[in-house]
Amino acid sequence: MKKRVGVIGVGNVGATIAYNLALKESCDEILLKDIREDYTKAVALDISQASCAINSKTKIEEVSNNADFKECNIIVITAGIARKPGMSRDDLLLTNAEIMKNIIEEIAKLNKDAIIIIVSNPLDAMVYTALKISKFPRKRVLGMAGILDSARMSYFIQEKLGKKDIQALVLGGHGDEMVPLIDSTKADGISISKLLSQKQIDEIIEKTKNGGVEIVKLFKTGSAYYAPAHSTLLMIEAILNDEKKIYPCAVKLEGEYGFKDTVTGVPVVLGKNGVEKIVEYKLSLAEQKAFATSIKSVNTLINKVEKYIK
Ligand SMILES: NC(=O)c1ccc[n+]([C@@H]2O[C@H](COP(=O)([O-])OP(=O)(O)OC[C@H]3O[C@@H](n4cnc5c(N)ncnc54)[C@H](O)[C@@H]3O)[C@@H](O)[C@H]2O)c1
Numbered sequence: 001m002k003k004r005v006g007v008i009g010v011g012n013v014g015a016t017i018a019y020n021l022a023l024k025e026s027c028d029e030i031l032l033k034d035i036r037e038d039y040t041k042a043v044a045l046d047i048s049q050a051s052c053a054i055n056s057k058t059k060i061e062e063v064s065n066n067a068d069f070k071e072c073n074i075i076v077i078t079a080g081i082a083r084k085p086g087m088s089r090d091d092l093l094l095t096n097a098e099i100m101k102n103i104i105e106e107i108a109k110l111n112k113d114a115i116i117i118i119v120s121n122p123l124d125a126m127v128y129t130a131l132k133i134s135k136f137p138r139k140r141v142l143g144m145a146g147i148l149d150s151a152r153m154s155y156f157i158q159e160k161l162g163k164k165d166i167q168a169l170v171l172g173g174h175g176d177e178m179v180p181l182i183d184s185t186k187a188d189g190i191s192i193s194k195l196l197s198q199k200q201i202d203e204i205i206e207k208t209k210n211g212g213v214e215i216v217k218l219f220k221t222g223s224a225y226y227a228p229a230h231s232t233l234l235m236i237e238a239i240l241n242d243e244k245k246i247y248p249c250a251v252k253l254e255g256e257y258g259f260k261d262t263v264t265g266v267p268v269v270l271g272k273n274g275v276e277k278i279v280e281y282k283l284s285l286a287e288q289k290a291f292a293t294s295i296k297s298v299n300t301l302i303n304k305v306e307k308y309i310k
């Protein structure tokens with residue numbers, strides 16, 4: 001069976017995901033859709049020509065109907081607005097909820113079996129919106145953020161310790177209250193609390209939380225996309241290849257970690273069915289407290305969006 005990936009929203013993140021998928025030949029077909037039709041045709045042509053240069057067999061096409069997504073295994077949603085300097089991700093809530101609602105209403109009717117990966121911000125509230133509108137099971141509607149935030153944490157640890165094999169993990173919502181886990185973060189197998197001072201660890205936590213805004217301030221016209229696109233690629237490949245890898249992803253909780261009816265970042269097993277299992281790590285008391293604060297802040301957005309998507 002052919003592996004088909006749809007990308008809706010072909011801006012910086014969407015186009016970079018498609019480019020990576022094509023160059024790695026991760027799937028057979030990529031379908032691209034955006035309200036900017038000519039721009040998207042240009043992206044499809046440009047990536048197709050790059051693919052030819054390396055003999056990739058992946059086919060890339062611009063499409064103008066949501067019905068074209070009916071045979072996609074995975075549909076990635078990166079449509080919406082990105083923040084600019086001076087904005088928080090939460091400022092995107094109502095604009096992106098409206099865009100998300102319209103897209104999901106259509107694609108969920110036309111492809112009832114797809115796995116939907118949400119990238120648009122504010123991430124956790126957008127996953128919630130997509131779940132609510134699609135009425136899909138939670139294993140097939142998930143969001144990308146934890147891999148990105150964990151990669152940023154690894155980068156900031158490497159800044160202090162040099163190139164080492166870092167295993168960092170960030171849970172919770174993809175916002176200012178995200179939860180970098182210190183106790184389980186290791187460099188070459190050694191807990192970072194044994195390698196760094198508390199002051200250095202506090203700096204890493206702060207930099208991780210501000211990883212997105214630092215790039216927004218420097219770009220001036222939008223937000224990060226190389227690391228977000230690569231993080232999404234890992235999720236797509238884990239699902240298409242039934243890898244059963246554990247990645248932090250935004251999913252709906254139904255009692256796990258003591259919360260329900262909310263969406264947040266937790267470790268999950270990704271395979272051909274989407275989220276095959278939610279993995280419950282033992283959190284320290286401080287981590288539990290930070291996790292609860294993060295959920296509270298996501299729930300404020302969910303409450304706002306809930307009224308809006310009824
Ligand atoms: N989850 C994360 O970690 C993460 C990381 C990076 C970006 N993001 C978010 O992803 C989104 C996209 O970021 P970007 O940098 O690619 O932005 P971008 O502005 O470069 O691209 C967004 C694209 O969406 C398109 N679009 C808008 N409405 C649409 C609709 N109804 N149907 C189809 N396409 C539509 C726009 O035309 C544009 O091409 C933003 O909301 C951003 O905040 C999230």
Ligand SMILES: O=C(O)C[C@H](O)C(=O)O
Pocket residue numbers: 082083089121174211212213215216223224228
């Ligand atoms: O910072 C943003 O607005 C985009 C994304 O959420 C990120 O963390 O890079």
